[in-house]
Amino acid sequence: MRKATIWAGFGIILGAAAALGHGDTAPQSVDTTGLPDLPTEMATENPWREADPAVLFKAVEVGAKGFNSNCARCHGLGAISGGLAPDLRYLEANEFGDEWFLDRILHGYEQNGAVKMPPFEGILNQQAIWAIRTYVETRADEVEIADQKDKLTAMRDKLAAAAEDPATATALAPELAAAGEGFETLSGAPRAVTPFDEAAWQLSSEPPHIKAAIETLSAAVRN
Ligand code: HEC
Secondary structure, eight states: OHHHHHHHHHHHHHHHHHHHHTOOSSOOOOOOTTSOOOOSSOOSSOTTTTOOHHHHHHHHHHHHHHHHHHTHHHHOGGGOOOSSSOOGGGSOSSHHHHHHHHHHHHHOEEETTEEEEOOOBTTBOHHHHHHHHHHHHTOBOHHHHHTTHHHHHHHHHHHHHTTTOHHHHHTTHHHHHHHTTTOOBSSOOSOOOOHHHHHHHHHHSSSOOHHHHHHHHHHHHHO
């Protein structure tokens, strides 16, 4: 009897921790260090849609953090909507989609006096806004990624085996980059950024982020 009560209490604590894990409810600013500066005037179209890989991947990295702390609790972890709010991966990657995205992210959405989505104007700077946009529009179909689970696992294991040997680990970058080719975005954006691409980029940075690359692949295997 007593045991059951303790376990029930434990379950409540775990539940609360899991809810917090989806991001605190108060909108949070995002650290945009490492992203190029943008003109003060708000762009009308994503300035990084066709950026070089170094900027594109950095935008995805910053955007993933910004999305997970501010948007995921409604729009879904990994931008895969659970039905609470629209699936942002399908928002068209063009000027019309960007205009709609900007309007919602800056002003939020109210219905009959109830805030359905909070406004982020003044909380997220322009770089954070476009980084989040870049993150959502570069997502590939999660079913296609799930189909690659064997390959993701094999690459993760190879990399983990070479974790203490930077030369061997970084030599895996081209193979990872090749594995990331051929995926399409759901938004029509020119380039999908998959876990293969992210891991390849992490290995190619200076110094190489080997542990981060292993974690990127492990997270993709878990999903
Ligand atoms: C409290 C829940 C909540 C949070 C947090 C939230 N949204 Fe929303 N969002 C909604 C809802 C609900 C809608 C649908 C409103 C409507 O009917 O247009 C929406 C709509 C949108 C749309 C329009 C999508 C479409 O297809 O019409 C965009 C873009 C968007 N949100 C972006 C974001 C971004 C980016 C963040 C994080 C910075 C965010 N939202 C945070 C609930 C939320």
